[in-house]
Amino acid sequence: MDKIVVIGGGGHAKVLISILKRLDGYDVIGYTDVRDNGPVLGIPYLGSDDVLQNLLDQGIGKAVLGIGQIKNYQIRQKIVTRAKSINFKFPPIVAPSAIINEDVSLDEGVVVMDGVVINSGTRVGAFSIINTKASVDHDCNIAEFVHIAPGVTLSGGVTVERFTLIGTGASVIQGITVGEKCIIGAGSAVMKNCLPNSLYVGSPAKKFGR
Numbered sequence: 727m728d729k730i731v732v733i734g735g736g737g738h739a740k741v742l743i744s745i746l747k748r749l750d751g752y753d754v755i756g757y758t759d760v761r762d763n764g765p766v767l768g769i770p771y772l773g774s775d776d777v778l779q780n781l782l783d784q785g786i787g788k789a790v791l792g793i794g795q796i797k798n799y800q801i802r803q804k805i806v807t808r809a810k811s812i813n814f815k816f817p818p819i820v821a822p823s824a825i826i827n828e829d830v831s832l833d834e835g836v837v838v839m840d841g842v843v844i845n846s847g848t849r850v851g852a853f854s855i856i857n858t859k860a861s862v863d864h865d866c867n868i869a870e871f872v873h874i875a876p877g878v879t880l881s882g883g884v885t886v887e888r889f890t891l892i893g894t895g896a897s898v899i900q901g902i903t904v905g906e907k908c909i910i911g912a913g914s915a916v917m918k919n920c921l922p923n924s925l926y927v928g929s930p931a932k933k934f935g936r
Contacts, residue, residue, distance in 0.1 A: 727753040730817075731781055732792040733805055735759035735766055739792030741858075742837060743767045745821045746790065755786060775805065779812055789814045791835055791853060795873035799889045799907075803871060806835065806853055816853070824856075833870070851888065869906070887922065896931075 728751055732739050735757045743766055746752045756772035763771065772781070778789075789809055793802050806816070816835035820826060824842040833852040838844065841859035848862055851870035856862060858876040866880050869888035874880070878892050881900040886892065890904055893912035904910065905922030915929040925934045 727751055728788055729753050729755050729786045730788040730790060731755055731772065731778070731786060732757040732769070732790050733775065733778075733809065734792030735761075735763040735771065736793070738794035738855075740766050741839065742790055742792045742819065743769050745819060745837075745839070748822050749819070755781075757792065775808065778809055778814065782812055782814065787813065787815055789816055790819050790837065791816065795855060795871065795891055799871050799873075799891075802853065839876075845882075863900075875912070 730752050732743055732754060739757055743754055746754050754769050756770045757766055758772050758775050758777060760774055791802060791806060795802060818832040818836040820838040821840040823840045824838045826844050827846045829846045830844050831849040833850060835853035836850050838856045839858040842856050844862045845864040847865035850856065850868045853870055854868055854872040856874045860874045860878045862880045863882040865883045867885045869886060871889050872886050873891045875892060875894040877895040879897040881898060883901045884898050885903040887904060887906035889906050890908040892910040895912055896910045896914045898916040902916055902919055904920040907923045908920050909925045910916060910931065911927035914927050914931040916926065917930045920926050926932060927934050
């Protein structure tokens with residue numbers, strides 16, 4: 727079994743630990759965090775990210791990013807850059823109950839949670855999160871460091887550019903492009919292309935205050 731460390735010790739990490747324990751081929755040796763949260767689902771605290779080099783020296787070179795993107799994508803990006811600089815590898819992690827259909831590409835560090843469906847022709851960029859029971863239809867293009875929150879529906883041919891968060895239960899109709907660094911509010915219905923660096927809320931979704 728491949729030994730793997732979870733970077734992060736909060737709620738998102740807890741879900742990932744639960745998934746990893748159900749997957750064949752991974753032995754979760756512990757988690758790192760800025761603080762000791764005690765055992766998480768029986769998985770021990772190893773220390774801050776400063777211990778990663780020692781773990782690598784012990785032959786433990788695989789990790790999963792257990793920090794969500796609700797607050798700040800830049801934190802996730804900084805952690806990944808540091809870990810990769812010392813040659814940690816981030817395999818894509820897919821929950822056993824997810825459905826990944828033919829001709830789907832998942833880049834490094836992608837995590838796919840329980841109940842997700844990703845249909846054919848879709849690409850998911852590095853370190854993106856496809857969260858619980860999200861539905862991603864055919865031929866979508868999701869860039870790196872995107873968070874597709876629980877219950878989101880992306881229709882066919884949707885493009886989501888990097889660093890964007892699509893909030894819980896939102897839906898995006900076919901062929902739409904959501905620009906980079908956008909936030910789509912929970913429950914919104916996106917029916918037109920979304921400009922970068924913008925907040926969209928409502929049904930239909932409208933640009934709001936940014």
